[in-house]
Amino acid sequence: MVLKMGVEAENQNIEKSMIETANNLLKNKEVDVIIGYSKGTVPLSSAPIIIRREEDTDKLIWNNLCYVNLAKYLVPLMPQLCDSEGNSLKIGVVSKGCVGRALIHLAVEKQIKLDDIKIIGIPCNGNINRKRIEKEIGESEILELSIVDNNINVKGKDFEQSFPFDEYLNELCKVCKVKSPPNNESLAEVCVGECLEITSVEDDFSDLDEYESKSTEEKWDYIIDTLRTCTRCYACREACPMCYCHLCFVDQNKPIWFGKTTEISEIITFHLTRAMHLAGRCVACGACSSVCPMGIDLNLITRKLEKIVKGRFNFTSGIDIETLAPMTTFKMDDSEEFMLEED
Amino acid sequence: MEQKILQKDQVGKLYSELSKVYTFYAPIKEKGNIVFKKIENPKDIVLDYLNSKIPPKSVLFPETEVLFEYKLDGKDVEIIDRQDLDDKILIFGIRPCDAYSLELMANFFSFHGNLKDELYLKKKENTTIIGMGCNNPRTTCFCTSVDGNPFKKEDSDIFLTDLGEKYLVEGISDKGKDLIQKLSWLAEAKNADIKKANELAKQAEESITTKMDVKEVTKILESSFQHPVWDEISESCIGCGTCAYLCPTCTCFDVIDETDDYNNKGRRIRIWDTCQSCLYTLEASGHNPRDTKIQRCRNRIMHKFSYYPKNYDLLGCVGCGRCIHLCPVNNDLRVILDKILKVEKKEDEKAIA
């Protein structure tokens, strides 16, 4: 890496080259639409936008509040972009690392065809943990957020507070190893913009050590405390690019599998099964936690999923288009140390 | 005189007196979110807040509510009805927009008196509301555009104004006035206090800058069911349902039967539901009349700004702005209504040309 720029300058650079790429794609008719982020109307937000005309590309922005995983707009449950007559639109997606990973994994699961897609790679410099900032500011309205000298400055009617950028990133962004969309031989056609040549990811998951050293009782208490305010709105599911089932397990009612109340065992059942269903599929984008209206942090769980899958199957989701998703396959010699044996 | 003064450090005293008679609900901070909960310790009460994350409708219409329970004994079934409907409820420190929302919900739960939801209505009847003015409305608030204002008093029984060190306490309804009579230890308000309260109310109202011609929106909606503007409006929505789930006037619920086979009992419950979920309108036949995102987004706006006015002659929105600042994709209601307002203009132009 060359000289470390300030975050602000970085953002400007990213934005500039992103707009340029998007412009070219539209001009050369390589894509019909571009999905990206535009400026939000409230301070700690950004608004996903679908751009069809070249002259609109200057609405695209990049800042550290672009937390929605745009891959969500391509999954089959989102019908508008997959033309009703079946002629697929060619779509350019502004992709930070995890958006790229989501697109690749969706292709692995045969939900989308990458032929119709251009991954406009951008070197993401992390999303701000806006829920944490909101919680720390408490009951005052934030009116303005700006990044100056690697500090997040937050202003309101009668307060001003500053937070160190690196510390107030999303937990997943802090440990992210794939900041730009992965690119390798099989993806060369798809990736434009800034991508990362990688084939595997190394991670020591040391961020989980603290939690994992807790006793079973402590873990249970922690999980209850984290999840108890869940209102079962399922926004986490709706924002997740990997949640594309037409009938989610939690909605099944013939028969009803799971209780739908806010009783704690039922909340935990939802989150446990949700995690189960995302094993080997979660791309660590953090969208679920970013959208939760109750500010519940689900990142610990998603990190654990990554760790399990990496440890057991040496798999990282959304890196490579050739490798099968781990839960759809098996090996004869998969480890089975957890199986009960006679004494 | 119905205008009294409550010192801020007297809230505990008020609580201990009223909680003898009422189940006392007030805003507390739970894991960083303001929510209305039954108060056990008056120290938990947080009155210095913008607005609650979960609207106080959760007091009368909780996320999970038991309708009745049953027990089986061989072939005999015993139905156990709710026993707590006659309990007296007090909601303390509720914002005017939310107080109004409870009133609006009563419309839905009685449907012109034809279909009465006893559960909600009985509880509503037994509820005393102590509202509190908003000295500092959020920038996303627009109550003044939808028949409200930050110091709208008529939906509260008693109304509080935060004067800094103390609250001005005003009896609004007869119920409220009676209650104030009983609280004989409250000091009389001075003219200066009342004057200050009026000033605060004026300031607050002026600070709300979002103004929308919602009547006009209603009119336009009449004829724009098929308009392409809905494509645009729903484009970025991910259907998370936050906007409806946390809306103070949304009343949709799902009824579920739960059985505890192991103990020969069961219950019927209702839980919150949202029209933004694709299963919401799924019919038993498998047909889903609202199976696209466009239809679902349209329904939310139509319901609040067109069907509600048609059914009850009232708007189905109280302007609290929760859906604006909580929507994860920033699908801002103000922008949506603005787009709708532009619909007619375009057509007008066409008509002229």
Added chain:
Amino acid sequence: MTVQTVDDKSINENWEPKIIAFLCNWCSYAGADLAGVSRIQYPPNIRIVRVPCSGRINPNFIIKSLTDGWDGVLVSGCHPGDCHYISGNLVARRRFAILNELLEFFGIEPGRVNFMWASAAEGERFANLIKKVTKIIKELGPNTKFKKKWC
């Protein structure tokens, strides 16, 4: 089916755990049968649910059993390589591995849910493992924390 679940307060020395066992029809279920006809004694704490293959066991079965108040869960299928449907148990093994780690991560005591292989010929092994499972769960005590509270 009516199972008397344990009243949370009545934990005493005579307490016996109730364990639900999902057994594959082709092996473990037959193994249980063999243990029976061979008159090998094993604790009576398990209630068997016969499934066509360990691959049929949805993790939901296991989680639901816990929230329904069963004190323990046992899952048993054919040894790897012996599955009647060739690979049902191998796919299931990956699933169980993940579920097992997640349960622990969520703070459910290790040992509440157990997985094993037992073939139709292994009546003795089956009985021994049931003894082991019963002992483990007895030591853990009743499953009160993850059981649904009916208010």
